[in-house]
Amino acid sequence: xxxxxxxxxxxxxxxxxxxxxxxxxxxxxxxxxxxxxxxxxxxxxxxxxxxxxxxxxxxxxxxxxxxxxxxxxxxxxxxxxxxxxxxxxxxxxxxxxxxxxxxxxxxxxxxxxxxxxxxxxxxxxxxxxxxxxxxxxxxxxxxxxxxxxxxxxxxxxxxxxxxxxxxxxxxxxxxxxxxxxxxxxxxxxxxxxxxxxxxxxxxxxxxxxxx
Amino acid sequence: xxxxxxxxxxxxxxxxxxxxxxxxxxxxxxxxxxxxxxxxxxxxxxxxxxxxxxxxxxxxxxxxxxxxxxxxxxxxxxxxxxxxxxxxxxxxxxxxxxxxxxxxxxxxxxxxxxxxxxxxxxxxxxxxxxxxxxxxxxxxxxxxxxxxxxxxxxxxxxxxxxxxxxxxxxxxxxxxxxxxxxxxxxxxxxxxxxxxxxxxxxxxxxxxxxx
Amino acid sequence: xxxxxxxxxxxxxxxxxxxxxxxxxxxxxxxxxxxxxxxxxxxxxxxxxxxxxxxxxxxxxxxxxxxxxxxxxxxxxxxxxxxxxxxxxxxxxxxxxxxxxxxxxxxxxxxxxxxxxxxxxxxxxxxxxxxxxxxxxxxxxxxxxxxxxxxxxxxxxxxxxxxxxxxxxxxxxxxxxxxxxxxxxxxxxxxxxxxxxxxxxxxxxxxxxxx
Amino acid sequence: xxxxxxxxxxxxxxxxxxxxxxxxxxxxxxxxxxxxxxxxxxxxxxxxxxxxxxxxxxxxxxxxxxxxxxxxxxxxxxxxxxxxxxxxxxxxxxxxxxxxxxxxxxxxxxxxxxxxxxxxxxxxxxxxxxxxxxxxxxxxxxxxxxxxxxxxxxxxxxxxxxxxxxxxxxxxxxxxxxxxxxxxxxxxxxxxxxxxxxxxxxxxxxxxxxx
DNA sequence: CATGAATGAGCGTTCATTCAT
DNA sequence: GATGAATGAACGCTCATTCAT
Numbered sequence: 010x011x012x013x014x015x016x017x018x019x020x021x022x023x024x025x026x027x028x029x030x031x032x033x034x035x036x037x038x039x040x041x042x043x044x045x046x047x048x049x050x051x052x053x054x055x056x057x058x059x060x061x062x063x064x065x066x067x068x069x070x071x072x073x074x075x076x077x078x079x080x081x082x083x084x085x086x087x088x089x090x091x092x093x094x095x096x097x098x099x100x101x102x103x104x105x106x107x108x109x110x111x112x113x114x115x116x117x118x119x120x121x122x123x124x125x126x127x128x129x130x131x132x133x134x135x136x137x138x139x140x141x142x143x144x145x146x147x148x149x150x151x152x153x154x155x156x157x158x159x160x161x162x163x164x165x166x167x168x169x170x171x172x173x174x175x176x177x178x179x180x181x182x183x184x185x186x187x188x189x190x191x192x193x194x195x196x197x198x199x200x201x202x203x204x205x206x207x208x209x210x211x212x213x214x215x216x217x218x219x220x
Numbered sequence: 221x222x223x224x225x226x227x228x229x230x231x232x233x234x235x236x237x238x239x240x241x242x243x244x245x246x247x248x249x250x251x252x253x254x255x256x257x258x259x260x261x262x263x264x265x266x267x268x269x270x271x272x273x274x275x276x277x278x279x280x281x282x283x284x285x286x287x288x289x290x291x292x293x294x295x296x297x298x299x300x301x302x303x304x305x306x307x308x309x310x311x312x313x314x315x316x317x318x319x320x321x322x323x324x325x326x327x328x329x330x331x332x333x334x335x336x337x338x339x340x341x342x343x344x345x346x347x348x349x350x351x352x353x354x355x356x357x358x359x360x361x362x363x364x365x366x367x368x369x370x371x372x373x374x375x376x377x378x379x380x381x382x383x384x385x386x387x388x389x390x391x392x393x394x395x396x397x398x399x400x401x402x403x404x405x406x407x408x409x410x411x412x413x414x415x416x417x418x419x420x421x422x423x424x425x426x427x428x429x430x431x
Numbered sequence: 432x433x434x435x436x437x438x439x440x441x442x443x444x445x446x447x448x449x450x451x452x453x454x455x456x457x458x459x460x461x462x463x464x465x466x467x468x469x470x471x472x473x474x475x476x477x478x479x480x481x482x483x484x485x486x487x488x489x490x491x492x493x494x495x496x497x498x499x500x501x502x503x504x505x506x507x508x509x510x511x512x513x514x515x516x517x518x519x520x521x522x523x524x525x526x527x528x529x530x531x532x533x534x535x536x537x538x539x540x541x542x543x544x545x546x547x548x549x550x551x552x553x554x555x556x557x558x559x560x561x562x563x564x565x566x567x568x569x570x571x572x573x574x575x576x577x578x579x580x581x582x583x584x585x586x587x588x589x590x591x592x593x594x595x596x597x598x599x600x601x602x603x604x605x606x607x608x609x610x611x612x613x614x615x616x617x618x619x620x621x622x623x624x625x626x627x628x629x630x631x632x633x634x635x636x637x638x639x640x641x642x
Numbered sequence: 643x644x645x646x647x648x649x650x651x652x653x654x655x656x657x658x659x660x661x662x663x664x665x666x667x668x669x670x671x672x673x674x675x676x677x678x679x680x681x682x683x684x685x686x687x688x689x690x691x692x693x694x695x696x697x698x699x700x701x702x703x704x705x706x707x708x709x710x711x712x713x714x715x716x717x718x719x720x721x722x723x724x725x726x727x728x729x730x731x732x733x734x735x736x737x738x739x740x741x742x743x744x745x746x747x748x749x750x751x752x753x754x755x756x757x758x759x760x761x762x763x764x765x766x767x768x769x770x771x772x773x774x775x776x777x778x779x780x781x782x783x784x785x786x787x788x789x790x791x792x793x794x795x796x797x798x799x800x801x802x803x804x805x806x807x808x809x810x811x812x813x814x815x816x817x818x819x820x821x822x823x824x825x826x827x828x829x830x831x832x833x834x835x836x837x838x839x840x841x842x843x844x845x846x847x848x849x850x851x852x853x
Numbered sequence: 854c855a856t857g858a859a860t861g862a863g864c865g866t867t868c869a870t871t872c873a874t
Numbered sequence: 875g876a877t878g879a880a881t882g883a884a885c886g887c888t889c890a891t892t893c894a895t
Contacts, residue, residue: 026895029857036858052349054265058886068860073887134348136404137341138263175416178401178409182417183390186397190389193347198389205386206393243875269869279877281871290869448874451878458879474771476687480865490881495866556770558826559763560685597838600823600831604839605812608819612811615769620811627808628815665854691890701856703892712890 037075039065041089044082049127052134053083083131090128094121098158106165108217115210118184119203122191129192168218180214248286250276252300255293260338263345264294298346301339305332309369317376319428326421329395330414333402340403379429391425459497461487463511466504471549474556475505505553512550516543520580528587530639537632540606541625544613551614590640602636670708672698674722677715682760685767686716720768723761727754731791739798741850748843751817752836755824762825801851813847 043065047056058079062069076082097117106114122129166173166180187206191198198206254276258267269290273280287293308328317325333340377384377391398417402409465487469478480501484491498504519539528536544551588595588602609628613620620628676698680689691712695702709715730750739747755762799806799813820839824831831839 032858050350052263052265054263055349057884059884069886070861070888071859074858079886130348134345137345137348138266139261172416175413175420178398178413178417179394179420182397182401183394184397185400186393186395187389189396189400190393202386202389205383206389209386209390240875247875268867280869281878282876284870285875454879472772474685474687476685477771479863481863491865492867492882493880496879501865552770556767559767559770560688561683594838597835597842600820600835600839601816601842604819604823605816606819607822608815608817609811611818611822612815624808624811627805628811631808631812662854669854690888702890703857704855706891707854 033075036067036071040067040072040075041082041086045086045127045131048083048086049130049134053131086128087131087135090125090132093125095154097121104161106161108215111165112211112215115207115215118188119191119207122188123195126192126195129188133189133192169216176214183210183213244286247278247282251278251283251286252293252297256297256338256342259294259297260341260345264342294342297339298342301336301343306365308332315372317372319426322376323422323426326418326426329399330402330418333399334406337403337406340399344400344403380427387425394421394424455497458489458493462489462494462497463504463508467508467549467553470505470508471552471556475553508550509553509557512547512554517576519543526583528583530637533587534633534637537629537637540610541613541629544610545617548614548617551610555611555614591638598636605632605635666708669700669704673700673705673708674715674719678719678760678764681716681719682763682767686764716764719761720764723758723765728787730754737794739794741848744798745844745848748840748848751821752824752840755821756828759825759828762821766822766825802849809847816843816846 040061044056044061047061047064050056051060058069058072061082062072065072072082076085098114162180163173163177166176170176191203251272255267255272258271258275261267262271269280269283272293273283276283283293287296309325373391374384374388377387381387402414462483466478466483469483469486472478473482480491480494483504484494487494494504498507520536584602585595585599588598592598613625673694677689677694680693680697683689684693691702691705694715695705698705705715709718731747795813796806796810799809803809824836
């Protein structure tokens, strides 16, 4: 990995520059995007590396120049997405979800479901299988983060509703179900429909803290 | 136990000819049940025929005595389940869903999610994959039946709510999301929780036809 | 692995018997023999499973019906051979190598080199690579057994020669070198040559304990 | 460092044209040395070009600037070594091995085994495989040279021992076996041990021609 | 001269499916 | 009806080799 032979740049490497990095970055993204498409369309297990390579227009071997394994490729896709999502859920990282935050949480979630449809599909796919789900939480203590979020959510409802437990379940049901529909059958959800759903969510769950 | 002719059924086994069918049926169900368990736990693609055979306590080969392929086995499992469910949705097969029917629909659905958890898991799994979803509707004109149901549902809401389109979307979201939670994390849903959710559903969606 | 369905032997399994076992044993030996040939001819790393299958006249896949991996196949070959050899080295398992035992050790070794030429070739091959040699000693505490043997050998020489350390080195050199020649170029070693070499070994190393 | 024309060698690098050859030679040797290390440690087949490049601190591609293939690289390493060894065996190239030459042959061999340990390891490795052994003798009529040497050695023993055939076999055994031990487990051979072995060899095989 | 991204053939392995018994 | 040995196509992956720069 170290280049001990860089004595004379002019003679030794006259043609290539540090945009090897650019190539790598670009290629890496190409592969991740292609894998994302294939995974979300066929499911992780039913997707073959050959299909991903074909989708990307490259050779199978090249994929392993960028990722250690098919599984690691999946992990990278998810990690990137989850990192991106993480901020959205409780941005200022304090111990409370404010009314305003809850509102913008809806917006961000629904936005993300339109922008990152394929990621959501994969997440839903994986959540169906007990075996694979550990992938999600193996890396960065995602598990504990998730638990924290759950507690904050519970607190939000506890401060606003009489039966927070049940309200939380209802909340999660609506959100999860709508996500599923939005993500799997986006053609069924016009922008107007989505807006009206948003408003309904506001009306149901957004309200000031009970004093 | 010794020296009987194995070659001539007529002479050899006067007692077993009566209910070959029963044996076949029993075996068939054993295989389907075992496959159901394995599929729902690991996912269709990640499940092997060997695992199913092991789960059933039979040989791999025998499975092919009852089903043409792994895929057909899946189809049979789903067909059976979907047929069973079909009646529930609009039992008397007329052109309307009555208020009462809607109520009992809730009950049946939620019952089924507890009783047939594994079927639901598989259904959800498959619904994530564009390719496989066609399986579901290939056989018996399930597609058209589904469409009919949708129309009836729309009619139900049209006769009761101002914005039926949106109301239907909301209805489907809640139901689908709750199903997902109930089916994937049943331990999170006590009977009380389920009851309270049922009541909430009644309150939201059960009301008499607007005249 | 358990057969829960053996209710009626006569009807359920009229054609196959417990000579499945025989088939398995036979096939296992065929595969091990074929692998032995290929490994010894080309070396472990340069041998492909396809070549072994071809040598055995079976499909690649079948090999994995009998062995978990190419590496395990190697291990089994070696284990079998080493177990066979183990007795020869110090049969009555006491703490001493007698003069007589040493004599019969020569005989057995040289016999084995003619009978099990390929095994010896593989052993020599593996002994060239630090990485792979651990294979040999991973299983059955072969490592410690080997050390024990070395100690006994040292004791043998200590009781008979002035400079046992050097004598042992000389002994090992002659034996190892002769083994190499015998095993790699057997055509160069007529039976007469082998006999004369045996006698030379006797003369050099076989003598009664110094009192 | 900036703005020089890279395209025209004549203008650009007036100072580097003198000893391109030196650079090439240096690089070539670096690659051969690195390959030697890797080959001897892991074995030829288990060694990858990438590992060699890493060991040498250069790129994979560069290796192919100096050698046509991995196999040719091996051949070159061996050729160089064998040429070097060839002189040692019968330096003055006449038709006889004198007593003195035999003595210095021992010394040179044993020296070489310490100095060129890796070469010897590779030679031993390859000698285990029927297929590859032809590599050694394909190039420069090494085969016939080897045969010549054998004849000279036989003559040496014929002139000094009663049963030269057997003596030669014994001689080769001791030498080969000791080489193996010295080369594979050098830590087991202290300088004293080596000296005593040398003396033993002298005593056994060095004696004046019988008149 | 030197780089490392890229290829593709072939590896070890798995598994749905077949078939003699 | 029932078995499990056997097959072969396809999988995930490796690596010697090529080539644009």
